[in-house]
Amino acid sequence: MAKPAQRSYSRYAREATELLGLTIHNARVERDLTVADVAERAGVSRGLVHRIEKGEMGSSIGAAFEVAAIVGLRLFEAEPATLRRYLSLERDKFTLLPKSVRKGRTKVKDDF
Amino acid sequence: MAKPAQRSYSRYAREATELLGLTIHNARVERDLTVADVAERAGVSRGLVHRIEKGEMGSSIGAAFEVAAIVGLRLFEAEPATLRRYLSLERDKFTLLPKSVRKGRTKVKDDF
DNA sequence: CTAGAATGATCTATAAATAGGTCATATTAC
DNA sequence: GTAATATGACCTATTTATAGATCATTCTAG
Numbered sequence: 655m656a657k658p659a660q661r662s663y664s665r666y667a668r669e670a671t672e673l674l675g676l677t678i679h680n681a682r683v684e685r686d687l688t689v690a691d692v693a694e695r696a697g698v699s700r701g702l703v704h705r706i707e708k709g710e711m712g713s714s715i716g717a718a719f720e721v722a723a724i725v726g727l728r729l730f731e732a733e734p735a736t737l738r739r740y741l742s743l744e745r746d747k748f749t750l751l752p753k754s755v756r757k758g759r760t761k762v763k764d765d766f
Numbered sequence: 767m768a769k770p771a772q773r774s775y776s777r778y779a780r781e782a783t784e785l786l787g788l789t790i791h792n793a794r795v796e797r798d799l800t801v802a803d804v805a806e807r808a809g810v811s812r813g814l815v816h817r818i819e820k821g822e823m824g825s826s827i828g829a830a831f832e833v834a835a836i837v838g839l840r841l842f843e844a845e846p847a848t849l850r851r852y853l854s855l856e857r858d859k860f861t862l863l864p865k866s867v868r869k870g871r872t873k874v875k876d877d878f
Numbered sequence: 879c880t881a882g883a884a885t886g887a888t889c890t891a892t893a894a895a896t897a898g899g900t901c902a903t904a905t906t907a908c
Numbered sequence: 909g910t911a912a913t914a915t916g917a918c919c920t921a922t923t924t925a926t927a928g929a930t931c932a933t934t935c936t937a938g
Contacts (some may be wrong), residue, residue, distance in 0.1 A: 662809065667831040669849055670841040674827075676856035688884060697773060699927050704886065711828025712925060714895085715786075718827050719779040729782040731843070737781055744788035800914060811897045816916065824895060826925085 663711055674718065675709035681725040682707075696720045775823055786830065787821035793837040794819075808832045 682692055689707075693700045698717050706713045706721050722729060730737060794804055801819075805812045810829050818825045818833050834841060842849060 661828065663828055663832055664835050666835045666841075666846050666849070667828065669846075669853055670831050670835070671827055673842060673849060673853050673856060676853065680856055689886095690884080700885090701887085701928085702926065705925090708886095711826065711831075712895095713827050714823065714925075715783055715825050715827045715830050716773065716775055716779060716823025717926090719782050719823075720775055723776050723778045723782070729778075730785060734778050734781075737778070737785060741781055741785050741788065744785060744792055801916095802914080812915090813898080813917090814896065817895090820916095826895075829896090 661711070668709075668711065671711055672709035674722065675707045677727060678718075678722050678725055679707040681722075681727050685725060687725060692721055692724050695724050773823070780821075780823065783823055784821035786834065787819045789839060790830075790834050790837055791819040793834075793839050797837060799837060804833055804836055807836050 682689070689700050689703050693703045696703065696717065698721070702713065702717055703721055706718050719729060728737075730740065732740060794801070801815050802812050805815045808815065808829065810833070814825065814829055815833055818830050831841060840849075842852065844852060
C-alpha cells in the first residue's frame with residue numbers, strides 16, 4: 655500500500671542534496687581517498703558512496719552523514735564537541751515552556 | 767545479497783542526524799505546523815516525518831531535506847540563492863586543476 | 879605507448895524503508 | 909469534567925534502496 659512511486663522534491667531540497675554530495679566528493683578527493691576506501695570504512699557498498707556523491711535523494715541519511723564524517727566534513731559546520739552542545743540546546747529548547755504559549759494555527763506559505 | 771543488516775554508525779553521524787531531527791522538530795513547533803501538515807506538504811506519510819524528527823538513520827535524505835525546507839530550515843545555513851552559488855563553486859572546484867597535482871595516497875586517521 | 883587502478887554505470891536478489899492504517903496516550907479546546 | 913486534536917508507537921503489504929557482481933571508460937603510472 656505504498657505510494658505509486660515517483661517522488662517530487664522542491665528545488666531547494668534537491669540543490670541541498672547535490673551540494674552535500676559535491677562537498678563530500680571534493681573533500682574525499684582532497685584527502686586522496688578512493689570511493690572504495692570510503693565505502694569500506696563506512697561499511698557500505700562502493701555504489702552507494704557513488705550515489706551519495708551524485709546527490710541522489712533516495713540515499714539514507716545515515717549513510718550520507720557517515721560518509722560525510724569519514725571524508726572529514728563537519729556537518730552544521732561544527733566540531734564534535736560543538737555539535738554536542740547544539741544537541742543539548744535543541745533538546746532543552748521547549749521543555750521549559752508550557753505548550754500553551756503556542757496559540758492559534760497560522761498559515762505559512764511555501765516560500766522556497 | 768545485501769548485508770545481513772544491523773548497521774553501525776559513528777557517534778558524530780548519529781548526533782548530526784539527531785540534531786537535524788530536533789532542529790526540524792523545533793522549527794515545526796515554532797511555526798505551529800502539525801506533523802500531518804508537514805507530511806502532506808512534503809508528500810510523505812505522517813510516520814516518516816515523525817521518524818525524521820526522531821533522527822532515525824534510515825530515513826531518506828530526500829525526505830529529510832524536503833521536510834527541513836518545509837519547516838523553514840536553511841540547510842548549510844544558506845538562503846536558496848546563496849546555496850546556488852555554493853553549488854556552482856563546488857562544481858567548478860576541481861575542473862580547472864589537473865588531477866596529477868594529487869600525488870601519493872596518504873593515510874588519514876578516523877578522527878571523529 | 880601499455881598496464882594498472884579508479885570511476886561510473888547497469889543488473890539481480892535481498893533487505894529495508896515507506897504508506898497507510900489502527901490504537902493508546904497526551905494535549906488542547908470547550 | 910468531556911470532546912477534539914496531535915502525537916507517538918505498532919503492524920503489514922508494497923515499493924525502494926542496497927549489496928555485490930560485472931563491464932566500459934577514464935585516469936594514472938611506468
